[in-house]
Amino acid sequence: MLPAPPRRPCSPMSLSHHHPAFELIAALRGASCPSSALRLYSLLRIRVRPTDPSRFAWRPAVLVLKPLSAAASLPLLSHFHAHLLRSNLLAYPHVASSLLRCYSLLSPALAHHLFDQIPPSTCNLVVVNVMLGSLCRSSDLASARAFFDGIPDKDVVSWSTMLTCYFSHSRLAEGLAFFRTMTFTTQLAADYVMLVTVLTGCASAGLLPVSCRAIHGYVVRREITFTMHLGTALINCYSKAGRLDYASRVFLRVPLRNVMHWTAMICGTAVHLGSEEAIRLFEEMSLSGVQPNEMTFTALLSACGHAGLVDQGRLFFELMVDKYGLEPTIHHYGCIVDLYAKAGKLEDAYKVIKAMRMEPNTIIWSSLLAACKKFKNFDIAGEGMEKVLTMEISEENSGLYALISDLYAMGGRWEAVIRVRRLMEERNVRKIRGSSSIKVGELTYWKKIRMVHGDDLRAYEYIIN
């Protein structure tokens, strides 16, 4: 029989700095590698027993689970899981939800299995929401939605998690409708995290600035805390919707502009005013004493790629590593590969892929392969094509199959062309034709667009979505 977790939170006194575990807890919070976290945890176990009637009882376990999930080691996690079972710590919802989250990132199937074993007394809404998040990341949209529908007292996190699920499955219109359903049919108010999700969805859908203004209005009317993320998301949304003027108005009104606000503004500026102007803004940011982060360099490298500024891009990459000591992520490599590839420097692009410290993904390969097709270089494409065919290709990247098939045809490798076609049939890939969309009032028109004079768009062959 598990001891019941304390029903009431402990009094502030028991959380005071005088608790013998306080310093160890602080050290554990800062621990990033699992071995040091586990060492501190063992020391803590001597000071804090699981029966300790304070929040200290479960906190060490929660804190140790963070570095443990980052280490991505299933054996280590199941070892700690066994300890949690032995010491009855899993009876605390805080511990159960943290463990479930760890499993969901490493093995969704094991997460599901663990969830089924959590007793009702422990399975509160947080635990259920973690499970929903796990389903959203690992399962299909319909299963996640069915689980969501079964949650009795949903809170804003439940709705927010489900909304993210729609967007991550590229179901933007349904996601926005889902958001409207929450605001119209429940008493729940969207908080700033949910609004960041909505704004990001609007931005990626390229909706008219009206949607951004509507969300902006919601933020103002409901007096929602104007956090850094919310400010950044608004700037992004406005600039992606083509209203750099509104974006900069938000930017200028942010009281403490930090690196994220600047980066969002640099992105928008690169698109609307060009790379030179974006680089100028970066210099202005540096002069104002704000340090760039990895996302700032992603924005700059991407801007250089669009403008074909190969040397400038390479300089930024070096600056990022040498001056700012930032480790290049897969996004930076992606930008650099694209930069070289678009400029026709296919060998340089390929060298970057070879030198990467992580496994290149389908986005990176498709940059290279698209350029190989454009510059009619079949030789460099070879290894990439074989590699990509062994990888999982998401539905939105299904164009990769056609690209590879074209490249093989270009090289006269007809047996490989047939192999790719067969693979497409086996994997049930539908050919998705290129399309564009615009939004007019409440309707989205998917169509081919022909530019007539500047902004004058004449649409034909449209299908109302």
Added chain:
DNA sequence: TTAGGGTTAG
């Protein structure tokens, strides 16, 4: 700042 949801490359 304290178990759960949110931002970057084609």
